[in-house]
Amino acid sequence: MEIALPDLRVFTFSADWGLPTTGPFALKLLSWMRLAGIAYEQVYQDDSRKGPLGKSPWIEHRGRRIGDSDVIIRYLAGTFGISLDDGLDARDRAIGDAFKTSFEERFHQILEWELFVHPAGAAYIDGQVRAKLPPLVRGVVAASLKRHFARQLHARGIARHPPATIADLGRAQIDMLSGFLGDRPFLFGERPLLPDLAVFGQVAPLVFWPMQTPVAQYARSVPNVRALMQRIAELSFGGPQ
Ligand SMILES: N[C@@H](CCC(=O)N[C@@H](CS)C(=O)NCC(=O)O)C(=O)O
Structure with missing residues (x-):
């Protein structure tokens, strides 16, 4: 099931090499969102200084700007009730x-x-x-x-x-x-x-x-x-x- 989140924008470096972005942390984030069924709008921004932490990627969601792929994943998991429990011991x-x-x-x-x-x-x-x-x-x-x-x-x-x-x-x-x-x-x-x-x-x-x-x-x-x-x-x- 896809969760409709038209207001979630993900800022990443541009696409290249057949990948949706050249940014390694953004690539992790995008693939996690795809596999979790979270809909997003991807915005290319090659200047990481524009992000809240001066690094790429970051998101904008309901008026909040959040940087750091792991902080973003925790935020999205918490906000949309997606379990981060991977079942591993x-x-x-x-x-x-x-x-x-x-x-x-x-x-x-x-x-x-x-x-x-x-x-x-x-x-x-x-x-x-x-x-x-x-x-x-x-x-x-x-x-x-x-x-x-x-x-x-x-x-x-x-x-x-x-x-x-x-x-x-x-x-x-x-x-x-x-x-x-x-x-x-x-x-x-x-x-x-x-x-x-x-x-x-x-x-x-x-x-x-x-x-x-x-x-x-x-x-x-x-x-x-x-x-x-x-x-x-x-x-x-x-x-x-
Ligand atoms: N811990 C951060 C690391 C982000 C990061 O290092 N991004 C790099 C691109 S891969 C960046 O923005 N570098 C630009 C710079 O350091 O000036 C995350 O998980 O998002």
């Missing part, structure tokens, strides 16, 4: 949460490094800026974006490593995911839970973007990881478009 729930945090905190840094710092990713971002902005401001915006993310990734830690170490760390997380998943369709069995969607948000962009960056190439080459991304994209959005 305490041990599996802890494992699921560790997966979610590992991918949203560490792997996210690797994703951003491949997207904003690796030459193939940086060329993509440059192309986006060129396509969307008038010639006069392109150069300034591209340079300031690059500076912003280089600083942020240095502060978060990942950019202090040489590229080969970053690629090793990323591949190790993909191996961990693949090893735990084995031949099951989802992390904990027959249906995707929030940890699956969190991992999907962080890994699907690399699997589906066309740039030949090292961790993306590796993630695509691991059959059960690639299949997990395909499966969740299919269930949530009818497949990568």
Whole structure:
């Protein structure tokens, strides 16, 4: 059953790579809403500074603006009576949460490094800026974006490593995911839970973007990881478009 919520607007980065948004946390949020049967209007906003926390995604609902994908999910679950109880026992729930945090905190840094710092990713971002902005401001915006993310990734830690170490760390997380998943369709069995969607948000962009960056190439080459991304994209959005 779909709950009619015409007044729920979700602000995300634009769509690309066959996905409804390029934003990893927004991708988790959108797929969670789809699977929960929550109707929403998606609004593209590529400037995360406009959000209440200065990060993407955020929502507007009945006059409230709420940032942070997890806070939004709790708010929507509470407001519309959707249970967040995934039926897991305490041990599996802890494992699921560790997966979610590992991918949203560490792997996210690797994703951003491949997207904003690796030459193939940086060329993509440059192309986006060129396509969307008038010639006069392109150069300034591209340079300031690059500076912003280089600083942020240095502060978060990942950019202090040489590229080969970053690629090793990323591949190790993909191996961990693949090893735990084995031949099951989802992390904990027959249906995707929030940890699956969190991992999907962080890994699907690399699997589906066309740039030949090292961790993306590796993630695509691991059959059960690639299949997990395909499966969740299919269930949530009818497949990568
Ligand atoms: N904990 C936040 C993280 C959101 C986040 O880091 N968003 C990134 C995009 S993936 C962002 O807006 N980055 C822009 C910036 O840091 O300037 C959530 O779950 O929504």
